[in-house]
């Protein structure tokens with residue numbers, strides 16, 4: 001077999017289908033964010049765009065904690081004290097006071113007994129689900145059709161039987177749960193906020209179903225932690241059911257602005273995962289400075305209701321404006337606003353035009369990140385985006401969508417000044 005030919009052909013097919021990706025090299029300087037430098041030379045040699053101040057509209061650094069002065073100070077302080085790498089797996093010299101303190105903070109944050117840090121939330125999902133499904137023989141899994149790749153991968157790798165239910169459709173889920181014996185081990189895997197659709201989940205209804213059918217629950221709160229619930233502690237906490245979810249998964253990498261992921265739950269269950277999960281056991285632990293900075297970031301996020309309110313108010317404002325000008329979007333009532341275009345080519349064109357003409361960076365999202373024919377521009381808002389920025393984005397979108405509307409500066413603000421009806425946090 002000619003291996004290289006095989007790889008080339010596969011790539012060619014992928015390119016011809018329009019799904020090939022180029023990564024945009026960016027520099028998100030602290031002092032100018034959300035303005036961002038983009039190195040176009042190393043991207044595609046496109047001389048039509050110079051290295052310029054571009055406004056970024058697709059970051060997951062939701063609270064901009066990666067730029068927070070206190071968080072940076074804490075990270076630098078710990079690096080100066082103990083160096084950079086941890087020097088080992090958690091079992092072999094890689095556990096520090098910073099890891100322990102972070103796990104204890106995370107457990108408290110989620111109102112649970114225990115927490116366990118992983119090198120990413122992807123790894124946490126994949127390896128925890130793999131372990132659970134392997135160890136609980138004959139388990140039947142129920143997974144939302146829009147679940148993240150890391151959840152799907154964990155279930156698939158384990159070889160467990162899996163029923164896929166329609167997105168956020170509890171009656172479909174119940175109809176599937178009903179088919180199985182009450183005593184058969186079952187696991188419901190779902191997210192509290194779907195990152196590509198921006199849809200929120202009524203977590204307590206899943207808890208009720210799980211109890212009724214004797215199932216475990218695994219909840220991914222990756223896009224919700226820091227932004228929803230009491231002190232940003234997630235949507236399970238918002239519904240008062242944190243304690244009733246068997247495993248909560250979260251990330252340190254989005255609203256908390258660092259890197260790493262975790263699970264939280266009952267102490268026996270977390271100890272079980274700690275003891276049997278290869279993706280936790282056999283890898284070097286996160287940098288002590290990252291653990292310390294993450295803890296600091298969570299502490300600050302807990303006290304940042306004003307930032308959460310600001311983001312949600314701006315998201316409402318943007319939804320109003322999009323409705324007004326007639327740009328289709330998924331109305332998920334969250335801080336993530338996906339503009340559905342359905343075609344990967346069209347989405348790429350829109351994104352390029354926004355970048356070249358209006359200095360706006362929104363990454364086009366298409367297969368395999370989302371199902372084929374559901375391509376989209378996924379917009380996220382941070383506290384550093386202003387209402388003027390939103391107006392500029394809407395005007396620019398109107399132009400690339402070829403919508404003829406004369407939108408004056410701040411034209412939507414009055415209509416949303418008293419927006420209190422959507423209280424999502």
Ligand SMILES: Cc1ncc(COP(=O)(O)O)c(C=O)c1O
Pocket residue numbers: 120121122123125148150191195220222223251252253260261
């Ligand atoms: C729903 C969901 N879960 C898990 C992850 C993985 O998180 P991390 O970036 O910490 O690996 C992502 C990443 O974007 C995600 O969207």
